[in-house]
Amino acid sequence: MTDTSCEQSTRPLDQVLGQPVVTILTRADEVELGDAVDSPAGIIRVREIVQRPQYWTLAGDPPGQAFHVAFHPKGESPAPRTQVIHRRNSTIRVRRGVSHFGRLTGHSKHVTSHNPVKRGMYTLVDGYNSACSCGWKSSTVHKSKHRAGEAWLGHKAGQLTESTYAANSALLLIATAEVVHPQLPPAPWYFTNITSGSRHGHGIATADLRDLPADQARAVLAAWRQVPGLTVDEAYSWDRDEGAGGIVHTLRGPRRRLADMRLSLDGERGERLILQAAYETDLTAEEVAASKAPGLDSGPDW
Structure with a gap:
C-alpha cells in the first residue's frame, strides 16, 4: 500500500534550491530535471521529462511542494500533477540555480x-x-x-x-507585468525574436492555452487584455465560436472546429504578446465520408 500526500504550502525557488536563481531562455529539449518552467497552473519544478520526436512534455509540481510516500517496495513517487507540452525547439523561460553556470566574463x-x-x-x-x-x-x-x-x-x-x-523585450514585459499585476493568470509562454521589419530586435511571446477549458482560456485572455500599457491589435484578435458548421482540414484529417480564440497585444516599445487557443474534435463516420466526397479538398488523411 502506498500512502501519498502533498504539502500545499510552497516556498520561493531560491529557498528550495538554497542558492540564487537565474532566469534564462533555452530550448525545451535543453531543460534539465530540477529546472522551473511556466505552465498554465503557474511555475512548476520539473521532475519528469517525456521526449517525443517533435514535442517534449515537462511535468512537475510547484517549487517546495513535498510529497510523502509511506511505503513502496520500488521507492516510486507519485506522478507529477502538472505538465506542459512544447515543441522540442521552442525557446521557453527557465529558472535555474546559479551554481549550474560557469565563469561570467567581466565578473570575478x-x-x-x-x-x-x-x-x-x-x-x-x-x-x-x-x-x-x-x-x-x-x-x-x-x-x-x-x-x-x-x-x-x-x-x-x-x-x-x-x-x-x-x-528578448517580450520577456521583460511579461516579467514586469507579473510583478506589477500579481493577479495575472499564468501562461505557458514561448519566445521568438523579430529579425526584420520595423520591429527588428524586439521580442514576441506566444502562449498556447488549448490545454485549458475554453472558459478558463477566455478568462486568461480577458485578464491580459486589461493590462495597462498594452494595445490590442483587433485585426489579429478574435473569439470565434464555430458551433456545428466549422470543419477544418488538419494533418490529422478533417476535424470540427469548436472554438478559436486569439489575442494579439502590442507593447509600448514594439514587443508583441500572443495568447491563443483552438479547440477541435473528431468527425463522425458520416461526416468524414461526406468530407471526402468528389470535389472537396479533404486534406491529408493520416
Whole structure:
C-alpha cells in the first residue's frame, strides 16, 4: 500500500534550491530535471521529462511542494500533477540555480577580510567584504567567507538574468507585468525574436492555452487584455465560436472546429504578446465520408 500526500504550502525557488536563481531562455529539449518552467497552473519544478520526436512534455509540481510516500517496495513517487507540452525547439523561460553556470566574463569574485587586526600570530577580522571585478560591492559586511561568496553569487545571478531580459523585450514585459499585476493568470509562454521589419530586435511571446477549458482560456485572455500599457491589435484578435458548421482540414484529417480564440497585444516599445487557443474534435463516420466526397479538398488523411 502506498500512502501519498502533498504539502500545499510552497516556498520561493531560491529557498528550495538554497542558492540564487537565474532566469534564462533555452530550448525545451535543453531543460534539465530540477529546472522551473511556466505552465498554465503557474511555475512548476520539473521532475519528469517525456521526449517525443517533435514535442517534449515537462511535468512537475510547484517549487517546495513535498510529497510523502509511506511505503513502496520500488521507492516510486507519485506522478507529477502538472505538465506542459512544447515543441522540442521552442525557446521557453527557465529558472535555474546559479551554481549550474560557469565563469561570467567581466565578473570575478573578490572576498576580502573586513578591518583585519594583527594580534600576535593571529589576525582578527570583523567579517568579510564581497565585491566583483565589474565594480559592484556588497553594502553588507558578512560574518563568513561563505556568506560573502553567496552575496557575490546573487550579483552574478542578477547579471545573467538582466542579460536574458535584454535579449528578448517580450520577456521583460511579461516579467514586469507579473510583478506589477500579481493577479495575472499564468501562461505557458514561448519566445521568438523579430529579425526584420520595423520591429527588428524586439521580442514576441506566444502562449498556447488549448490545454485549458475554453472558459478558463477566455478568462486568461480577458485578464491580459486589461493590462495597462498594452494595445490590442483587433485585426489579429478574435473569439470565434464555430458551433456545428466549422470543419477544418488538419494533418490529422478533417476535424470540427469548436472554438478559436486569439489575442494579439502590442507593447509600448514594439514587443508583441500572443495568447491563443483552438479547440477541435473528431468527425463522425458520416461526416468524414461526406468530407471526402468528389470535389472537396479533404486534406491529408493520416
